[in-house]
Amino acid sequence: MDLLQGFTENIAKERLFAAGDRLLLAVSGGLDSVALTELCHRCGFDFLIVHCNFQLRGAESMRDEEFVKQMGTRYGREVVAGRFDTAEYAAMNKVSIQVAARELRYRWFEQFIKAGRARWIVTAHHLDDNIETMLMNFFKGTGIAGLRGMVPRQGNIVRPLLFAKKDELRAFAVEAGLQWVEDSSNESDKYTRNFFRHQLIPLVEQAYPGALARLSDNLDRMREAEALYRQSVEGWKKKLVEYRGNEVHIPVEKLRKAEPLATIVFEVIEPFGFTPQQVEGVVGLLDSASGRYIRSRTHRILKNRNFLIITPLLESEAAHILIEEGREAVDYPEGVLQLQRVPAANAGVLDQGPGVALLDAGLITFPLLLRRWRPGDYFYPLGLRKKKKVARFLIDNKVSLAAKEKVWVLEMDKKIIWIVGMRIDDRWKLGPRTQTVLRLTAMRQ
Amino acid sequence: MDLLQGFTENIAKERLFAAGDRLLLAVSGGLDSVALTELCHRCGFDFLIVHCNFQLRGAESMRDEEFVKQMGTRYGREVVAGRFDTAEYAAMNKVSIQVAARELRYRWFEQFIKAGRARWIVTAHHLDDNIETMLMNFFKGTGIAGLRGMVPRQGNIVRPLLFAKKDELRAFAVEAGLQWVEDSSNESDKYTRNFFRHQLIPLVEQAYPGALARLSDNLDRMREAEALYRQSVEGWKKKLVEYRGNEVHIPVEKLRKAEPLATIVFEVIEPFGFTPQQVEGVVGLLDSASGRYIRSRTHRILKNRNFLIITPLLESEAAHILIEEGREAVDYPEGVLQLQRVPAANAGVLDQGPGVALLDAGLITFPLLLRRWRPGDYFYPLGLRKKKKVARFLIDNKVSLAAKEKVWVLEMDKKIIWIVGMRIDDRWKLGPRTQTVLRLTAMRQ
Numbered sequence: 001m002d003l004l005q006g007f008t009e010n011i012a013k014e015r016l017f018a019a020g021d022r023l024l025l026a027v028s029g030g031l032d033s034v035a036l037t038e039l040c041h042r043c044g045f046d047f048l049i050v051h052c053n054f055q056l057r058g059a060e061s062m063r064d065e066e067f068v069k070q071m072g073t074r075y076g077r078e079v080v081a082g083r084f085d086t087a088e089y090a091a092m093n094k095v096s097i098q099v100a101a102r103e104l105r106y107r108w109f110e111q112f113i114k115a116g117r118a119r120w121i122v123t124a125h126h127l128d129d130n131i132e133t134m135l136m137n138f139f140k141g142t143g144i145a146g147l148r149g150m151v152p153r154q155g156n157i158v159r160p161l162l163f164a165k166k167d168e169l170r171a172f173a174v175e176a177g178l179q180w181v182e183d184s185s186n187e188s189d190k191y192t193r194n195f196f197r198h199q200l201i202p203l204v205e206q207a208y209p210g211a212l213a214r215l216s217d218n219l220d221r222m223r224e225a226e227a228l229y230r231q232s233v234e235g236w237k238k239k240l241v242e243y244r245g246n247e248v249h250i251p252v253e254k255l256r257k258a259e260p261l262a263t264i265v266f267e268v269i270e271p272f273g274f275t276p277q278q279v280e281g282v283v284g285l286l287d288s289a290s291g292r293y294i295r296s297r298t299h300r301i302l303k304n305r306n307f308l309i310i311t312p313l314l315e316s317e318a319a320h321i322l323i324e325e326g327r328e329a330v331d332y333p334e335g336v337l338q339l340q341r342v343p344a345a346n347a348g349v350l351d352q353g354p355g356v357a358l359l360d361a362g363l364i365t366f367p368l369l370l371r372r373w374r375p376g377d378y379f380y381p382l383g384l385r386k387k388k389k390v391a392r393f394l395i396d397n398k399v400s401l402a403a404k405e406k407v408w409v410l411e412m413d414k415k416i417i418w419i420v421g422m423r424i425d426d427r428w429k430l431g432p433r434t435q436t437v438l439r440l441t442a443m444r445q
Numbered sequence: 446m447d448l449l450q451g452f453t454e455n456i457a458k459e460r461l462f463a464a465g466d467r468l469l470l471a472v473s474g475g476l477d478s479v480a481l482t483e484l485c486h487r488c489g490f491d492f493l494i495v496h497c498n499f500q501l502r503g504a505e506s507m508r509d510e511e512f513v514k515q516m517g518t519r520y521g522r523e524v525v526a527g528r529f530d531t532a533e534y535a536a537m538n539k540v541s542i543q544v545a546a547r548e549l550r551y552r553w554f555e556q557f558i559k560a561g562r563a564r565w566i567v568t569a570h571h572l573d574d575n576i577e578t579m580l581m582n583f584f585k586g587t588g589i590a591g592l593r594g595m596v597p598r599q600g601n602i603v604r605p606l607l608f609a610k611k612d613e614l615r616a617f618a619v620e621a622g623l624q625w626v627e628d629s630s631n632e633s634d635k636y637t638r639n640f641f642r643h644q645l646i647p648l649v650e651q652a653y654p655g656a657l658a659r660l661s662d663n664l665d666r667m668r669e670a671e672a673l674y675r676q677s678v679e680g681w682k683k684k685l686v687e688y689r690g691n692e693v694h695i696p697v698e699k700l701r702k703a704e705p706l707a708t709i710v711f712e713v714i715e716p717f718g719f720t721p722q723q724v725e726g727v728v729g730l731l732d733s734a735s736g737r738y739i740r741s742r743t744h745r746i747l748k749n750r751n752f753l754i755i756t757p758l759l760e761s762e763a764a765h766i767l768i769e770e771g772r773e774a775v776d777y778p779e780g781v782l783q784l785q786r787v788p789a790a791n792a793g794v795l796d797q798g799p800g801v802a803l804l805d806a807g808l809i810t811f812p813l814l815l816r817r818w819r820p821g822d823y824f825y826p827l828g829l830r831k832k833k834k835v836a837r838f839l840i841d842n843k844v845s846l847a848a849k850e851k852v853w854v855l856e857m858d859k860k861i862i863w864i865v866g867m868r869i870d871d872r873w874k875l876g877p878r879t880q881t882v883l884r885l886t887a888m889r890q
Contacts, residue, residue, distance in 0.1 A: 139649050141659030144589065144670040195652045203648065204584050207640045214586030224705035225589040228677040229670055235680075236673075260669035 003164060003172040007039045010163045014152040017120050023047040024109060024118035027071065027079075029064045032124035034071070034180040035169040036161060040122070041075050048078040048118060052105050054086040056097065057185055064181050082108050106157075113156050125150055125159045128166040131215050132196045134222075143263075144229050148222035233267045241268060248272075248310040252286055255308065272299040272310050282308070290328035291338040291443065302336065304329040325366035332370055334406050337420070338441040344434045355443065357418045359428045361436040369411040370420070377409060379416035380426040390419065397422065410440070448609060448617040452484045455608045459597040462565050468492040469554060469563035472516065472524075474509045477569035479516070479625040480614040481606060485567070486520050493523040493563060497550050499531040501542065502630055509626050527553050551602075558601050570595055570604045573611040576660050577641045579667075588708075589674050593667035678712045686713060693717075693755040697731055700753065717744040717755050727753070735773035736783040736888065747781065749774040770811035777815055779851050782865070783886040789879045800888065802863045804873045806881035814856040815865070822854060824861035825871040835864065842867065855885070 011017065025040060027033040027049045040047050051068040053061050065081045072079030090100035109121045130149040137146030152159050161169070173180065183190070204211045236258060242249040250268065258264045266279045273296035274282070281294050285303045293302040295313070302309045304327060311331045323330050323339070330337045341361055377390035394404055410418040418424045421442040430437060456462065470485060472478040472494045485492050496513040498506050510526050517524030535545035554566045575594040582591030597604050606614070618625065628635075649656045681703060687694040695713065703709045711724045718741035719727070726739050730748045738747040740758070747754045749772060756776045768775050768784070775782045786806055822835040839849055855863040862870045866887040875882060 138583070138663070139653050139656045139659065141662050143666050144674075147592070192652070199652075200645070200648060203645060207637070207644075208584050211584045214584065217586050218583070221588050221708070224708035225670075225674055227705045228681075228708060229589075229673045231680070232673040232676040235676070260672045263666070263669035263673060 003035075003168050004039060004042055006163060006168075007160060008043060010152075011160050014160075016153055016158045016160055019043075020046065021119040022117070023120050023122045024112050025049050025122050026105070026109065026124070027051055027068050028183070029067045029071070029181040030124075030183055031173055031180045032126060032129075032161070032166075032169055034178050035173045036122065036124040037071060037075065038173070038176055038178055039161075041077075047122070048080065049075075050109065050112065051079060051081045052101070052108065053081055053083045054101050054104070055083055056086055056101075057183075060184060064183075067181050080112075084108075110156070119156075121157045123157060123159050124161055126161045126164045126166055126169060127216055128197070129193075130162055130219060131201075131212065132193045134215065134219060135196050135200065136192060144222065144226045147218070148226045149219050151223065233264070236264050237268060240264070246312055250308040250310070252303075252306050252308060256286055269296075269301060269310070272301070273297045274299070274301070291336050291441075293329075293331065293336055300331050302329055302331050319371065321370040323366065323368040323370060330370060332408065334408060334420075335442060335444040337370065337410075338443060340439045340441075342437045342439055344430070344437055346437075355421050355441055357424045357440040358430055359417065359424060359438045359440065360430055360434040361438040362434065363428050364412060364417070364438055368417070370408060371411065372405075373407045373409045373419070377416060379409075379419065381423050382426045382429055384426060390416070393419065393423070448480075448613050449484060449487055451608060451613075452605060453488060455597075456605050459605075461598055461603045461605050464488075465491065466564040467562070468565050468567045469557050470494050470567050471550070471554065471569070472496055472513050473628070474512045474516070474626040475569075475628055476618055476625045477571060477574075477606070477611075477614055479623050480618045480621075481567065481569040482516060482520065483618070483621055483623055484606075486522075492567070493525065494520075495554065495557065496524060496526045497546070497553065498526055498528045499546050499549070500528055501531055501546075502628075505629060509628075512626050525557075529553075555601070564601075566602045568602060568604050569606055571606045571609050571611055571614060572661055573642070574638075575607055575664060576646075576657065577638045579660065579664060580641050580645065581637060589667065589671045592663070593671045594664050596668065678709070681709050682713060685709070691757055695753040695755070697748075697751050697753060701731055714741075714746060714755070717746070718742045719744070719746070736781050736886075738774075738776065738781055745776050747774055747776050764816065766815040768811065768813040768815060775815060777853060779853060779865075780887060780889040782815065782855075783884075783888060785884045785886075787882045787884055789875070789882055791882075800866050800886055802865075802869045802885040803875055804862065804869060804883045804885065805875055805879040806883040807879065808873050809857060809862070809883055813862070815853060816856065817850075818852045818854045818864070822861060824854075824864065826868050827871045827874055829871060835861070838864065838868070 017023065023040060023045055025033070025037055025047050027037055028051070037047075037049065049068060049072050051065055053065045055061050057064075065083075069079050069081065084101075084104045086097060086100050086104060089095075089104060090097050093100065093103075095103070106121075112118050113121065134147055134149040137149075150159055150162060152162055201212060208214075240250050240255055240258065242251075255261075255265070255268075261283060262279050265282050266274075266276055269278070269282055274294070275296070278294055278296070282301060285292055285294065285301065285308055288303050290304050291302070293300050295301075299310050299312055302311065309331070313333070319333065321330060321332055323337075328339050330339070373390050373394075375391055378387045379390060379393075380387050381393060390407075390409065394407065399407065407422070408420040409416045410420055412428075415427070416425055417428050418440065421444070462468065468485060468490055470478070470482055470492050472482055473496070482492075482494065494513060494517050496510055498510045500506050502509075510528075514524050514526065529546075529549045531542060531545050531549060534540075534549060535542050538545065538548075540548070551566075557563050558566065579592055579594040582594075595604055595607065597607055646657060653659075685695050685700055685703065687696075700706075700710070700713075706728060707724050710727050711719075711721055714723070714727055719739070720741070723739055723741070727746055730737055730739065730746065730753055733748050735749050736747070738745050740746075744755050744757055747756065754776070758778070764778065766775060766777055768782075773784055775784070818835050818839075820836055823832045824835060824838075825832050826838060835852075835854065839852065844852065852867070853865040854861045855865055857873075860870070860872075862873050863885065866889075
């Protein structure tokens with residue numbers, strides 16, 4: 001089949017974009033993107049060209065940039081070239097050069113979309129790329145999503161050449177008399193791809209003639225299998241996940257019955273930055289005491305009675321955390337606050353470390369409010385009969401400036417009942433008539 | 446970890462069988478099954494040993510049989526050895542030696558289960574086997590089920606060693622001072638496995654150290670992913686598939702909206718012997734006329750108005766097929782019968798080939814009955830005023846003995862209205878007052 005015809009048919013079949021949409025072609029100047037540009041030109045699509053100069057290959061990088069600019073002149077299309085300090089970005093963000101290049105590229109492309117300069121980002125990834133991606137994922141270890149490879153459309157990014165083999169692109173480019181540049185670099189992604197292209201696939205083709213075609217069929221099958229997998233996952237999420245404000249609540253008993261548990265837990269926590277390696281720990285929370293938690297880079301998942309609660313790691317100065325009756329654990333920026341009710345008769349044996357407060361539960365009414373201290377705050381420190389400014393209290397206790405910023409107070413009815421981890425208010429201390437003790441424990445992280 | 450401990454833990458974790466269950470150990474005499482036997486012996490399980498002698502390796506086959514019998518003596522357990530004419534079975538059934546051996550083996554094992562001589566068939570498949578199976582499936586082309594490899598339990602078959610590496614089995618066998626036989630054969634399954642074991646996996650391990658461990662993790666992940674996939678598939682089937690007697694009805698409009706269509710169609714038709722290659726054809730039926738069909742080895746899927754109907758290919762002599770009002774296509778052993786209603790004014794242009802009958806629809810009441818002719822049958826052949834025995838009619842028309850067996854009649858209210866494909870009954874022919882024609886077409890396959 002004619003490549004141009006395959007190209008237009010694939011765009012229609014996958015409903016990638018409409019004929020009049022403005023496209024942003026990502027063009028390196030290599031064979032794939034040069035063929036893509038020619039195809040878009042022949043289709044009469046409305047496009048501009050962007051070129052990323054990652055400045056990793058000295059003069060060659062400049063040659064490529066110049067080459068793509070000339071392409072723009074030839075086609076009468078705008079070319080925008082961006083230069084990036086990729087090595088520095090990689091060092092600063094502690095990522096590989098590959099990841100750095102990808103992040104820089106797509107972040108830059110997104111700006112064009114946001115500015116309304118194009119509707120779709122178009123890349124030249126083809127079938128060979130996709131099979132290599134799948135094989136890489138397969139041998140590095142992956143779930144079902146890794147085996148369906150890249151999809152034709154993902155957000156603003158469209159990949160209209162995923163149907164085409166590299167050989168077909170080359171034949172088209174040669175027949176059309178196109179020129180392109182060769183990338184002499186040996187970066188690790190290319191190295192890995194070459195391993196599959198030149199070693200693994202030929203070896204497999206020898207043992208199983210036609211394996212490449214069947215791997216291509218696998219991609220299609222896995223794409224559909226993943227769609228069915230997603231339907232189940234979404235069904236489970238609907239059953240298991242309750243959104244409450246900025247918290248996500250997951251009922252422990254329902255989750256315990258979910259089957260297959262590990263994968264469902266993974267799918268529930270993954271959007272909050274948790275990794276596959278943390279799944280086992282989260283499953284462990286099901287049977288742990290209130291107050292145990294596991295953190296991702298952005299969130300914390302906390303066991304609280306019959307729920308696992310996912311909360312964003314708080315950074316806001318103004319954070320006010322309301323503690324409802326019955327809550328046994330609360331997440332706050334400095335750690336976790338545990339709440340327990342104990343009969344007064346047992347209070348003697350309670351651990352009374354610095355992070356612990358023992359209050360007369362009979363005098364406490366919920367909700368309580370957990371917040372940072374403020375300059376105007378005052379309270380009646382345990383042992384004193386008169387009120388004292390919290391600011392003064394902190395100075396008297398020689399709290400450093402840095403530590404002061406981490407001081408939180410627990411408030412009831414606009415009265416402070418505890419400077420968290422330091423001193424309770426005298427009015428709520430245990431007395432001879434205390435029947436139940438509210439035991440608060442501040443667990444710092 | 447100790448292999449014996451891993452073995453018992455795995456049996457518990459996967460809930461494979463209870464300690465007191467009687468087991469049927471499939472023992473070839475090779476390393477894997479020898480280690481399995483020793484493990485079961487140490488656990489004190491109740492088992493008997495079965496050995497398949499496929500008689501493919503001459504003296505070596507006899508040596509192995511003898512070896513396994515001696516194992517039985519050593520362990521004080523019953524050994525049953527079965528001898529199979531595998532080559533003959535393969536030739537007769539037109540299958541490979543591998544497939545023949547597998548079919549013979551499992552069919553024989555099943556007889557022990559049915560006879561109550563054991564509860565579970567236990568095989569010695571291990572982790573390396575399973576990774577090789579997955580790789581084989583992957584490169585031969587597969588869906589999600591092929592990528593999760595063998596499962597620890599499937600029907601009566603349990604595989605308690607899937608967690609263990611071949612190396613671990615060997616170390617255990619050596620340490621326990623066990624003896625085993627080596628299989629000198631070079632059958633194609635073994636050849637393929639050797640390709641993965643000695644060529645592909647080492648190559649990948651070089652490029653991605655630790656790949657084998659990650660492939661093992663893939664198996665676990667895929668097993669869970671497949672479970673989620675199955676949940677969706679079952680949900681779709683419940684929505685789409687209606688069982689009516691021995692027919693399966695699938696509403697066309699509902700199926701058309703199913704997403705992802707191809708895979709859902711595959712999962713719906715696969716249990717009836719259809720292949721992945723037939724999916725596209727079945728999707729095509731959605732838009733085809735009533736009467737179009739596709740056959741598997743055992744079933745036919747037929748487009749009838751707003752339904753796809755799956756029916757077993759009929760073989761019974763006594764088949765009686767009831768045709769309800771509104772049916773436009775009916776499946777019967779000799780082909781498909783199409784039914785159409787046409788205004789009499791248009792009847793002149795209708796194709797009137799030998800397979801077509803034109804009847805006065807006003808005289809017909811449903812249901813009709815389609816069945817094979819019987820010796821006592823008679824009817825009023827078109828053009829004759831008196832009745833005639835069908836047997837006589839067939840003789841007069843020089844229908845051969847073989848062809849006679851394929852003659853069907855269409856009956857209404859115990860009266861024959863059509864000798865299918867030959868002659869209608871005079872009483873239901875078109876007349877001057879006919880308003881609507883019932884046009885019947887017998888399409889032979």
